Amino acid sequence: MATIKLQQVEKKFGDFQAVKPMDLTIQDGEFVVLLGPSGCGKTTTLRMISGLETVTTGTIMLGDRNVTWLHPSERDVAFVFQFYALYPHISARENISFPLRAQGESKDVINQRVQEVAALLRIEHLLNQRPGNLSGGDQQRVALARALVRRPEAFLMDEPLGALDADFRETMRAEIKQLHIDQNATTVYVTHDQIEAMAMGDRIVVMSEAVVQQAGSPHEVYYDPANLFVARFIGSPGMNLVSSVYSQGVVSIPGTENRYSVPDGWQTPINETLEGEGQIVLGFRPEAAQLKTDGPLSGEVYASELQGAFSVLHVNVNTDDIVHIRSDRQIDYPIGTTLRFDIDPQMVRFFDPGTEAGIKREVSQ
Amino acid sequence: MATFNEVGPGKPVTESSRVDKLTPRSRFSHGMRAIIVIVIAIVILIPIFVMVNTAFKTRPEVVSVPPKVIYTPTLEGFVLLLTERAIASPATLEQLKAAAAEGELGLFDRIALESGQEITGPSQYVTRLRNSVIIAGLSTIASVVLAVFAGYAFSRYQVKGKNDLLFFILSTRFLPAVVVTVPLFLMYTQLELHDTHIGMILLYTVFNLSLAVWLMKGFFDEIPTEYEEAALVDGYSRLQAFFRIVLPQAATGVAATAVFCLIFAWNEYAFALMLTSEVARTAPPSIPTMLGRGGIEWTAIAAGSLGFLIPVVIVVFLLRNYLLRGVTFGAVRK
Numbered sequence: 001m002a003t004i005k006l007q008q009v010e011k012k013f014g015d016f017q018a019v020k021p022m023d024l025t026i027q028d029g030e031f032v033v034l035l036g037p038s039g040c041g042k043t044t045t046l047r048m049i050s051g052l053e054t055v056t057t058g059t060i061m062l063g064d065r066n067v068t069w070l071h072p073s074e075r076d077v078a079f080v081f082q083f084y085a086l087y088p089h090i091s092a093r094e095n096i097s098f099p100l101r102a103q104g105e106s107k108d109v110i111n112q113r114v115q116e117v118a119a120l121l122r123i124e125h126l127l128n129q130r131p132g133n134l135s136g137g138d139q140q141r142v143a144l145a146r147a148l149v150r151r152p153e154a155f156l157m158d159e160p161l162g163a164l165d166a167d168f169r170e171t172m173r174a175e176i177k178q179l180h181i182d183q184n185a186t187t188v189y190v191t192h193d194q195i196e197a198m199a200m201g202d203r204i205v206v207m208s209e210a211v212v213q214q215a216g217s218p219h220e221v222y223y224d225p226a227n228l229f230v231a232r233f234i235g236s237p238g239m240n241l242v243s244s245v246y247s248q249g250v251v252s253i254p255g256t257e258n259r260y261s262v263p264d265g266w267q268t269p270i271n272e273t274l275e276g277e278g279q280i281v282l283g284f285r286p287e288a289a290q291l292k293t294d295g296p297l298s299g300e301v302y303a304s305e306l307q308g309a310f311s312v313l314h315v316n317v318n319t320d321d322i323v324h325i326r327s328d329r330q331i332d333y334p335i336g337t338t339l340r341f342d343i344d345p346q347m348v349r350f351f352d353p354g355t356e357a358g359i360k361r362e363v364s365q
Numbered sequence: 366m367a368t369f370n371e372v373g374p375g376k377p378v379t380e381s382s383r384v385d386k387l388t389p390r391s392r393f394s395h396g397m398r399a400i401i402v403i404v405i406a407i408v409i410l411i412p413i414f415v416m417v418n419t420a421f422k423t424r425p426e427v428v429s430v431p432p433k434v435i436y437t438p439t440l441e442g443f444v445l446l447l448t449e450r451a452i453a454s455p456a457t458l459e460q461l462k463a464a465a466a467e468g469e470l471g472l473f474d475r476i477a478l479e480s481g482q483e484i485t486g487p488s489q490y491v492t493r494l495r496n497s498v499i500i501a502g503l504s505t506i507a508s509v510v511l512a513v514f515a516g517y518a519f520s521r522y523q524v525k526g527k528n529d530l531l532f533f534i535l536s537t538r539f540l541p542a543v544v545v546t547v548p549l550f551l552m553y554t555q556l557e558l559h560d561t562h563i564g565m566i567l568l569y570t571v572f573n574l575s576l577a578v579w580l581m582k583g584f585f586d587e588i589p590t591e592y593e594e595a596a597l598v599d600g601y602s603r604l605q606a607f608f609r610i611v612l613p614q615a616a617t618g619v620a621a622t623a624v625f626c627l628i629f630a631w632n633e634y635a636f637a638l639m640l641t642s643e644v645a646r647t648a649p650p651s652i653p654t655m656l657g658r659g660g661i662e663w664t665a666i667a668a669g670s671l672g673f674l675i676p677v678v679i680v681v682f683l684l685r686n687y688l689l690r691g692v693t694f695g696a697v698r699k
Contacts, residue, residue, distance in 0.1 A: 050598055051597075051598070052594050052597065052598070071597070071602070072594075072597040072598045073597055073598070073599070073600045073601055073602060075598075077598060078598060078599075079594070079595065079598040081591045081594070081595060083589070083591060085589070085591035085592055085594065085595040086595075087592060087595070087596075087610055088614065089613045089614060098596070098599055099599035099600050102599055102600030102601050102605075103600060146595075146599070150599075150600075156598075
């Protein structure tokens with residue numbers, strides 16, 4: 001296992017910049033998820049690490065080796081594809097042993113390692129089947145086995161669960177996470193599904209428009225999004241973002257009576273960013289809103305969705321902005337009701353609408 | 366939305382949209398279709414049926430009116446086709462008859478003896494059939510091998526001027542054979558390729574290559590690149606990945622392409638007539654030459670055509686599964 005280091009790695013297809021120069025270090029044994037909407041460059045990044053795509057500029061280090069210009073077969077990385085890419089004309093056993101045969105391992109070693117990995121993934125009974133006869137989940141297990149059997153420097157997974165049914169995806173998610181814990185293997189995992197990213201990643205690298213927007217733990221990207229894109233993209237629904245005006249420690253939503261006093265620790269950085277006063281974006285998660293009869297903010301219920309364990313209320317805080325508020329599923333709020341609510345001072349966030357960047361809270365001593 | 370409401374969950378399904386195959390009406394149309402297929406098959410098969418019959422009849426039986434339906438099959442036609450014969454002198458005739466009585470004479474010799482002839486050697490047709498096998502076989506192998514690599518390159522790599530090149534390759538097929546035979550004849554005489562095996566193999570290879578490259582490119586396009594990519598990260602070189610992963614999956618394509626090439630090279634008439642004479646002459650142009658020798662040898666011609674037909678039938682029969690899948694490749698999978 002090894003660390004992966006990307007230094008100023010860039011990829012252009014003709015004039016199109018698929019990945020703008022990026023730096024990223026993936027620690028030994030870390031599970032890093034590249035997350036972003038389709039076309040953001042996450043798969044291209046993964047393919048550059050694997051060598052299936054050449055870099056336009058920059059350096060890729062795998063451990064101590066500079067692998068930037070090495071052939072994929074010389075990099076010692078395993079790649080798991082979204083559509084499994086199992087060789088259809090040979091059995092599952094031969095598929096799994098295929099990379100070992102490339103290394104010229106002896107028959108005994110191959111058989112033993114195939115058995116081990118098949119036992120680990122519980123696919124021993126499927127070894128003699130052709131891939132075409134297996135279910136999607138079993139095919140992906142065989143594909144994982146083919147990656148694991150090599151004991152490579154790193155695992156690269158390109159949306160490995162994207163082609164599976166929803167209920168199966170959850171099972172496989174847990175299995176892959178469990179495998180990672182067992183093997184402690186450096187893993188780079190690409191997905192556009194933020195639930196998957198939150199559930200599996202030690203660290204999430206959020207990409208959009210060929211640029212890394214934020215790299216941090218699931219907790220960080222969820223609670224402290226670096227910019228408006230990450231705030232909107234992470235979470236379902238995403239963070240509530242309300243265009244407001246800041247002046248002298250108070251955020252007000254234009255055209256309404258809504259005023260929110262900025263909690264401690266925020267005033268100095270906001271003053272610095274906005275140079276006194278100006279436009280600001282108020283952000284909070286649906287679960288950060290607390291319904292209170294004396295809350296400083298109010299709005300009219302526009303819609304209510306029962307999500308099972310809780311309800312999500314769509315609340316009009318002014319004509320343009322609808323916020324989502326998580327509420328008790330047992331209390332019914334008819335459409336049109338006016339609600340008052342407060343925001344948990346620990347969970348409120350502010351963004352600069354000019355740069356779209358998040359404003360950082362003063363670190364309290 | 367309107368359609369959703371019409372067929373939506375609100376309304377129960379009262380009639381099946383599927384045509385039930387058991388109603389008298391559909392059974393009737395099914396029967397009609399079968400009859401039409403049989404009639405078409407008979408119409409197509411009649412010439413072949415006549416040819417097979419003619420090959421096994423005697424010369425008087427072939428020309429008799431009305432045609433004889435019941436007859437004793439004979440290999441006379443094949444003897445005429447495959448051997449050179451001479452009128453036996455009375456002395457040799459006696460010897461041969463004695464040998465025949467003791468059962469020492471081969472089948473063909475005995476048949477020749479019946480019309481007072483002795484076999485002096487194999488006919489030219491045997492060499493020509495062999496030429497056909499060599500030329501068609503080697504040119505098919507050559508075009509398929511070249512097309513496999515060219516098709517793969519066109520399918521996977523960014524080749525400069527790819528579309529122009531592909532069009533250029535195809536354009537070699539635009540001119541009918543008859544138009545290019547004269548210039549080719551002049552070229553071949555200059556290059557001393559006229560009436561040589563290598564000349565004909567080259568010609569058929571080049572002629573087949575356009576179709577073969579296009580076919581193979583199409584088959585490779587159907588194979589997802591992930592397979593090779595998986596093999597690449599699994600530690601194989603491009604060439605290894607190609608031979609171990611891509612080529613086995615393109616087997617149907619290779620078989621289909623090979624059959625198309627073989628059929629063309631095997632049946633080709635115009636080039637063979639113009640560009641070969643003695644050494645490298647193939648079977649197709651030599652069958653009509655039998656028309657001339659002392660009356661029309663219908664039995665020999667039929668026997669020649671039948672013998673000529675059989676190798677292709679065997680190849681197609683052996684590859685039939687590949688062919689069916691190959692021809693419908695892409696049409697059924699997506």
